[in-house]
Amino acid sequence: MADTEKVEVKKKWKKRSDPVVIYKKWCKACFICVEMCPQKVFDTDRDGYPVVTRGLDCTQCSICWLHCPEFAITSSEK
Amino acid sequence: MVEQVSNVTHKYLRPKKTFPNVWCPGCGIGIAMGALIRAIDSLNFNKDDVSVVSGIGCTARIPVYLDFNTLHTTHGRAIAFATGVKLANPKLHVIVISGDGDLLAIGGNHFIHAARRNIDITCILVNNYIYGMTGGQYSPTTPFAKNASTAPYGMIEQSFDPSDLAKSSGATYVARGTVYHASQLSRLISQAISHNGFSFVEVISNCHTQYGRLNREGSAVKMIQWQKEYAVPASAAARMTREELEGKFVTGKLHEVFRPEYVSEYQKIIDKFNEEEEENRQLQES
Ligand code: SF4
Ligand code: SF4
Ligand code: SF4
Numbered sequence: 001m002a003d004t005e006k007v008e009v010k011k012k013w014k015k016r017s018d019p020v021v022i023y024k025k026w027c028k029a030c031f032i033c034v035e036m037c038p039q040k041v042f043d044t045d046r047d048g049y050p051v052v053t054r055g056l057d058c059t060q061c062s063i064c065w066l067h068c069p070e071f072a073i074t075s076s077e078k
Numbered sequence: 079m080v081e082q083v084s085n086v087t088h089k090y091l092r093p094k095k096t097f098p099n100v101w102c103p104g105c106g107i108g109i110a111m112g113a114l115i116r117a118i119d120s121l122n123f124n125k126d127d128v129s130v131v132s133g134i135g136c137t138a139r140i141p142v143y144l145d146f147n148t149l150h151t152t153h154g155r156a157i158a159f160a161t162g163v164k165l166a167n168p169k170l171h172v173i174v175i176s177g178d179g180d181l182l183a184i185g186g187n188h189f190i191h192a193a194r195r196n197i198d199i200t201c202i203l204v205n206n207y208i209y210g211m212t213g214g215q216y217s218p219t220t221p222f223a224k225n226a227s228t229a230p231y232g233m234i235e236q237s238f239d240p241s242d243l244a245k246s247s248g249a250t251y252v253a254r255g256t257v258y259h260a261s262q263l264s265r266l267i268s269q270a271i272s273h274n275g276f277s278f279v280e281v282i283s284n285c286h287t288q289y290g291r292l293n294r295e296g297s298a299v300k301m302i303q304w305q306k307e308y309a310v311p312a313s314a315a316a317r318m319t320r321e322e323l324e325g326k327f328v329t330g331k332l333h334e335v336f337r338p339e340y341v342s343e344y345q346k347i348i349d350k351f352n353e354e355e356e357e358n359r360q361l362q363e364s
Contacts (some may be wrong), residue, residue: 030104066260069108
């Protein structure tokens with residue numbers, strides 16, 4: 001694998017680890033995103049807030065940010 | 079496209095308002111507000127050409143956060159104010175968004191008469207089956223036998239079907255959506271805004287804090303997923319019998335007809351009057 005290609009893949013990988021971003025200040029920990037994500041991308045942290053743990057599975061289906069009542073989720077890929 | 083989806087809502091929020099919003103965690107009103115924003119954005123309107131009017135209640139807090147021309151009016155009078163706005167400036171796209179108690183109980187008469195007149199207003203009713211903000215009293219849409227804080231032994235009155243009421247009052251576009259089907263909802267809302275005449279969209283939402291707690295319906299997520307099970311698309315409903323549809327609700331576009339619209343008819347009278355005036359003036363001059 002050429003070096004440049006490696007860098008590309010690495011970049012993609014890094015991006016993939018956070019396909020959606022949750023703005024914690026606006027989030028009210030209602031679990032809508034956690035329960036409705038078809039790929040089960042989210043887990044909850046100790047305080048009950050969602051965190052992206054299986055970002056690789058995300059298909060950018062838009063369900064989580066269309067249903068977040070607080071507009072706290074944005075996609076970082078699309 | 080999806081990039082717009084994720085950033086679109088933020089473009090239309092008032093920058094100086096404090097967030098998070100006032101609603102309970104998981105309240106569907108926030109989802110309905112997102113759908114409304116995306117609907118307006120898909121139509122490419124200028125912010126100054128849109129006017130959003132509401133009454134009092136949880137849902138009526140929506141315009142507070144929206145960066146359009148907004149009016150937060152007295153209880154039940156949203157449509158009355160909106161009628162005035164539309165007649166004073168017919169170029170505006172006037173949208174009324176309020177709850178079931180506000181639009182159907184206190185503002186019931188404004189509602190049916192605005193529908194009868196067929197004035198070009200878009201009315202969005204967020205139906206969560208109860209008065210949320212004031213403490214869980216039953217509203218005209220609380221289903222029979224369900225509990226409310228003023229009906230601790232169960233509701234003994236029959237309830238309104240808001241979409242049927244709008245249709246029979248003369249609304250020329252009627253649709254029903256749910257907050258679960260959020261992208262369909264914004265499609266329906268943008269259709270309703272584009273329709274010339276009184277258009278009505280009923281949004282089935284969840285009030286887990288009042289209705290859900292009193293009726294043991296569970297968390298916000300459970301109530302939103304309940305909507306998926308009980309919603310029947312209009313195309314499928316046409317093939318179902320009355321018994322099969324019992325207890326369910328039909329979603330999608332329910333009714334659309336075209337009738338003369340009130341503001342343009344009113345404009346015709348003004349034009350006619352101006353013409354006569356002009357003729358009289360010319361007669362006097364000659
Ligand atoms: S849907 Fe929004 S508010 Fe609810 S838990 Fe997820 S990020 Fe937080
Ligand atoms: S976009 Fe879809 S798959 Fe990705 S986190 Fe959101 S709901 Fe899950
Ligand atoms: S009381 Fe009900 S309708 Fe009002 S914000 Fe809470 S959940 Fe939503």
